[in-house]
Amino acid sequence: MTVRAKMRRVAVVGAGITKYGKRTDASLKELAFEAVKKSLMDCGLEISDIDASVISVANQYLAQQTQPGAIINSYIGMCPKPSFTTVDACGSGSAAIRAAWMSIASGLHDVVLVVGAEKMTEIDTPQAIEYMGFAGDPLWELRPTGITDAGLYAMFANAHMEKYGTTQEQLALVAVKNHKYAAMNPISHLKKEITVEDVMKSKMVSYPLKLFDCSPISDGAAALILACEERAKKITEKPVYFLGLGAATDTVTIFEREDLTGLMATREAAKRAYAMAGIGPSDIDVADVHDCFTIAEIMAYEDLGFCKKGEGGKFIEEKRSYLEGDKPVNVDGGLKAKGHPLGATGVGMVYEIVKQLRGEAGPRQVKGAKIGLTHNVSRDGTHVFVQILGVDF
Amino acid sequence: MTVRAKMRRVAVVGAGITKYGKRTDASLKELAFEAVKKSLMDCGLEISDIDASVISVANQYLAQQTQPGAIINSYIGMCPKPSFTTVDACGSGSAAIRAAWMSIASGLHDVVLVVGAEKMTEIDTPQAIEYMGFAGDPLWELRPTGITDAGLYAMFANAHMEKYGTTQEQLALVAVKNHKYAAMNPISHLKKEITVEDVMKSKMVSYPLKLFDCSPISDGAAALILACEERAKKITEKPVYFLGLGAATDTVTIFEREDLTGLMATREAAKRAYAMAGIGPSDIDVADVHDCFTIAEIMAYEDLGFCKKGEGGKFIEEKRSYLEGDKPVNVDGGLKAKGHPLGATGVGMVYEIVKQLRGEAGPRQVKGAKIGLTHNVSRDGTHVFVQILGVDF
Numbered sequence: 034m035t036v037r038a039k040m041r042r043v044a045v046v047g048a049g050i051t052k053y054g055k056r057t058d059a060s061l062k063e064l065a066f067e068a069v070k071k072s073l074m075d076c077g078l079e080i081s082d083i084d085a086s087v088i089s090v091a092n093q094y095l096a097q098q099t100q101p102g103a104i105i106n107s108y109i110g111m112c113p114k115p116s117f118t119t120v121d122a123c124g125s126g127s128a129a130i131r132a133a134w135m136s137i138a139s140g141l142h143d144v145v146l147v148v149g150a151e152k153m154t155e156i157d158t159p160q161a162i163e164y165m166g167f168a169g170d171p172l173w174e175l176r177p178t179g180i181t182d183a184g185l186y187a188m189f190a191n192a193h194m195e196k197y198g199t200t201q202e203q204l205a206l207v208a209v210k211n212h213k214y215a216a217m218n219p220i221s222h223l224k225k226e227i228t229v230e231d232v233m234k235s236k237m238v239s240y241p242l243k244l245f246d247c248s249p250i251s252d253g254a255a256a257l258i259l260a261c262e263e264r265a266k267k268i269t270e271k272p273v274y275f276l277g278l279g280a281a282t283d284t285v286t287i288f289e290r291e292d293l294t295g296l297m298a299t300r301e302a303a304k305r306a307y308a309m310a311g312i313g314p315s316d317i318d319v320a321d322v323h324d325c326f327t328i329a330e331i332m333a334y335e336d337l338g339f340c341k342k343g344e345g346g347k348f349i350e351e352k353r354s355y356l357e358g359d360k361p362v363n364v365d366g367g368l369k370a371k372g373h374p375l376g377a378t379g380v381g382m383v384y385e386i387v388k389q390l391r392g393e394a395g396p397r398q399v400k401g402a403k404i405g406l407t408h409n410v411s412r413d414g415t416h417v418f419v420q421i422l423g424v425d426f
Numbered sequence: 427m428t429v430r431a432k433m434r435r436v437a438v439v440g441a442g443i444t445k446y447g448k449r450t451d452a453s454l455k456e457l458a459f460e461a462v463k464k465s466l467m468d469c470g471l472e473i474s475d476i477d478a479s480v481i482s483v484a485n486q487y488l489a490q491q492t493q494p495g496a497i498i499n500s501y502i503g504m505c506p507k508p509s510f511t512t513v514d515a516c517g518s519g520s521a522a523i524r525a526a527w528m529s530i531a532s533g534l535h536d537v538v539l540v541v542g543a544e545k546m547t548e549i550d551t552p553q554a555i556e557y558m559g560f561a562g563d564p565l566w567e568l569r570p571t572g573i574t575d576a577g578l579y580a581m582f583a584n585a586h587m588e589k590y591g592t593t594q595e596q597l598a599l600v601a602v603k604n605h606k607y608a609a610m611n612p613i614s615h616l617k618k619e620i621t622v623e624d625v626m627k628s629k630m631v632s633y634p635l636k637l638f639d640c641s642p643i644s645d646g647a648a649a650l651i652l653a654c655e656e657r658a659k660k661i662t663e664k665p666v667y668f669l670g671l672g673a674a675t676d677t678v679t680i681f682e683r684e685d686l687t688g689l690m691a692t693r694e695a696a697k698r699a700y701a702m703a704g705i706g707p708s709d710i711d712v713a714d715v716h717d718c719f720t721i722a723e724i725m726a727y728e729d730l731g732f733c734k735k736g737e738g739g740k741f742i743e744e745k746r747s748y749l750e751g752d753k754p755v756n757v758d759g760g761l762k763a764k765g766h767p768l769g770a771t772g773v774g775m776v777y778e779i780v781k782q783l784r785g786e787a788g789p790r791q792v793k794g795a796k797i798g799l800t801h802n803v804s805r806d807g808t809h810v811f812v813q814i815l816g817v818d819f
Contacts, residue, residue: 040532040533040534041532060565085673091492092486092492093485093486093487093492093513093560094486094487094492097560097564098560098561098562098563098564098568099484099485099486099487099513099515099557099558099560099561100513100514100515100560100561100562100678100804100805100808102513102514103514103515103561103675103678103804103805103808103809104563104678106675107675107676107677107678107679107682107808111675112674112675112676112677112691113674113675113676113690113691113694114674114675115672115673115674115675115695115698116673116675116809117512117514117517117521117524117525117673117809118512118513118514118521119510119511119512119513119525120486120492120493120495120511120512120513121493121495121496121510121511122492122493122496124510128510128511131510132510132512132525132528134532135525135528135529135531135532135534136528138528138532138533138534139433139434139527139528139530139531139532140433140531140532141433141528141531141671164492165492167486167490167491167492167493168491168492168493168496169491169493170491170497171490171491172453175491278534279508280478280508280509280510281505281506281507281508282496282499282500282504282505282506282507282508282509283500283505283506284500284505285493285496285497285500286500289500297506298505298506301506302508305508411493411496412493412496415493415496415500416496416509416510
């Protein structure tokens with residue numbers, strides 16, 4: 034990676050998000066429209082002020098179409114402006130943000146809309162899980178083993194428990210924390226506070242992961258408006274700048290990995306993002322990380338450098354990732370309880386960080402937060418995106 | 427669109443392509459590997475010299491997986507470098523090129539690999555056509571009408587014939603030309619020269635389009651290596667620079683269009699690309715345009731400004747788009763006869779223009795070509811990408 038001294042700065046100037054959950058009231062494009070409208074209202078722009086869009090919808094099987102991004106772009110009134118769609122399973126939203134950032138940093142566009150959306154509940158749950166599983170390698174993993182995402186993360190959990198003594202109760206604590214904050218977040222899918230006992234008693238999905246260790250299947254959309262610095266300052270008094278962007282990749286198949294106690298691509302993406310921002314993990318005031326399963330958040334603490342390798346279980350036990358802790362993580366409820374509409378997830382993470390850095394997170398506000406981080410993962414760490422945002426005000 | 431005076435220049439330094447056609451010998455990722463290897467050999471780089479990749483695979487149903495880009499990125503040896511995947515139906519490859527261009531122009535990366543690939547013949551033809559049709563709007567067009575791509579372009583053809591007197595024989599002449607050049611191109615899917623009579627006698631698919639008016643269903647892959655100017659000059663003596671990039675969008679549903687005799691998004695994308703390059707249609711020495719059906723090439727002549735609206739039929743009749751004409755178009759055989767592996771198509775177009783501008787196109791060489799254009803369309807003109815390339819040497 035080469036970091037240029039004179040890179041054009043890019044800021045988020047507007048952000049919108051829909052209620053996540055079972056949205057029988059809205060189709061995929063209607064969810065997208067709802068988020069876009071909110072992002073425009075957030076900064077006082079009209080759709081005609083936007084130069085281009087980048088759309089993220091992760092799964093064509095769930096969408097039952099192969100150009101859902103084009104349908105959304107048309108429905109929100111963006112024609113004839115340029116648009117394209119990014120697809121990287123659960124990391125699609127961050128890929129779209131990365132592309133939109135590049136389109137502005139390059140000087141090609143000044144104001145770009147990012148839309149992430151997914152409609153997952155139109156089909157029944159087993160079918161949705163099968164379609165999500167299609168992110169795996171059909172020849173070498175998916176068809177021979179029939180493995181699902183829960184099965185993959187169960188292997189991570191078992192490896193972590195075996196090597197570091199992490200306990201099922203520590204995994205459960207992640208769910209307890211994230212449900213607590215989801216209950217305080219108006220857009221959350223799951224709004225019920227739970228206890229460790231609730232998690233431990235919930236139905237086993239794939240040992241040691243139980244139902245309450247897993248994120249739900251959610252509909253939802255989120256939208257961001259990005260602008261070059263010059264325009265950003267005219268649009269808003271509170272531009273939230275991208276300080277660093279890191280991305281990295283790993284094998285799709287888990288059997289090719291050397292280690293199952295963490296995600297190499299997270300460590301590599303974080304290294305790149307920290308280097309570009311010129312900061313380290315200790316500088317992060319608030320983070321939204323990819324907790325598709327509880328073990329994923331524990332691995333993220335470690336791989337992002339919030340604690341030492343193997344100490345993620347202790348990290349949640351000591352409540353360090355709570356709102357009052359030294360490193361608040363997923364105080365929006367996370368994928369675990371806010372919800373995980375695949376294509377929207379990465380965009381919704383930046384939405385939360387923008388609200389936090391603007392001081393608009395209400396009862397969930399991390400006091401004085403100036404620098405935030407998002408961490409978005411496709412499947413089992415195949416693609417990982419880390420983004421660091423910060424404010425001057 | 428804002429064009430910056432100090433945009434970082436980006437060049438194609440390496441290009442590779444596989445044989446297009448029914449490739450029972452290779453899987454999707456193996457096709458991609460073949461193209462990537464050729465692109466690296468073309469410029470003497472190793473995969474370790476590449477900073478990041480952008481992958482294009484258009485159709486998850488054809489790929490039978492939802493992260494084919496990740497599987498390709500891993501298989502070609504790119505891990506842990508950054509990567510993401512673009513998806514815009516038949517325009518996916520150009521979206522990937524656009525994203526890769528932005529990643530370099532922004533200063534984020536210096537050397538980026540673009541890979542486009544599609545494996546379409548593993549399933550039978552009716553099923554493949556159904557899956558391609560999924561690019562339509564399922565609610566408002568696809569399911570109520572069952573329309574296929576041939577049906578859409580048949581409507582364009584009928585409108586053009588009705589309004590401008592374009593004849594079926596003129597449509598056939600496009601196929602005759604493109605088969606002629608495909609027969610001279612070693613990587614082509616269809617290598618048989620044909621006559622107007624052959625086209626007219628071929629099986630009716632959707633009036634007035636007959637079998638020989640349609641592009642085939644092909645497997646194939648193409649790869650490009652893009653670099654910033656400073657690196658490009660060190661890598662090759664023949665860098666091929668991007669002079670202009672234009673993109674535009676239209677509705678997915680055809681019933682919302684005002685006019686069916688051309689593609690609004692082509693005109694808009696071309697306008698943007700010409701403006702950025704600071705040139706006009708008369709400056710183009712050679713072009714690869716999106717001739718998924720013969721009528722599409724005739725509309726492209728007009729919408730790209732190579733001739734006046736309604737004169738596309740006469741344009742081919744006068745052989746102006748032949749190698750010896752004043753505006754050679756698709757002298758590689760086009761989608762029509764070289765083949766149309768969806769995700770590879772836009773990348774393969776730039777491969778051809780690079781060969782032409784370097785003077786390496788052999789018997790199909792357009793003499794003295796210095797400026798070339800590619801024109802890549804998703805479905806019925808929903809997304810259109812126009813790219814203009816040029817050389818200094």
